[in-house]
Amino acid sequence: MKIYLLLFALTAIVCVIAEDYTTKYDDVDVDRILQNGRILTNYIKCMLDEGPCTNEGRELKKILPDALSTDCSKCNEKQKRTANKVVNYLRTKRPKDWERLSAKYDSSGEYKKRYENVLHPTKNN
Known part of the structure; x- marks a missing residue:
């Protein structure tokens, strides 16, 4: 019985x-x-x-779909700030690229709406 508790605890930690x-x-x-x-x-x-892709680019490509679908729940605070900085930059300085990336990673517009609600909570989308 103790071994099962130990295995359960290790699995939970992992x-x-x-x-x-x-x-x-x-x-x-x-x-x-x-x-x-x-x-x-x-x-x-x-x-x-x-x-x-660079190593960083490959890692980002790998995690981006999950990060979008989970509201970046696995991101630390620095990663969340960085993501917001990049999104804001792309939206304002490179809107064509932002639209292309949105079309690929958010074709339904679900995440874009969620992001807009975070930036502008009083806006109705």
Whole structure:
């Protein structure tokens, strides 16, 4: 019986640890990427399957669908701030790219509406 409790406890710990996204790329200089059109374009091409991906790009592509569907529930606070910064930048500075990414990752518009409600809670969507 004790062995089953131990196995259950270990399984629970592994599940809790596995619930968060990796912090391996939390120190990437996102501001530098956003200010460098060539690098940002390469990331966008990666996300749209139009070009090669860096390790960071592959990781982002892997987790993005889950992050969108779970409201970034597995993100730490830094990841959430970074995601908001990138989304705001793309929406205001690169709207055509934002629309293309939205079409690929949010074709129904569900996540876009949710995001708008967070940014502008008094707006009716």
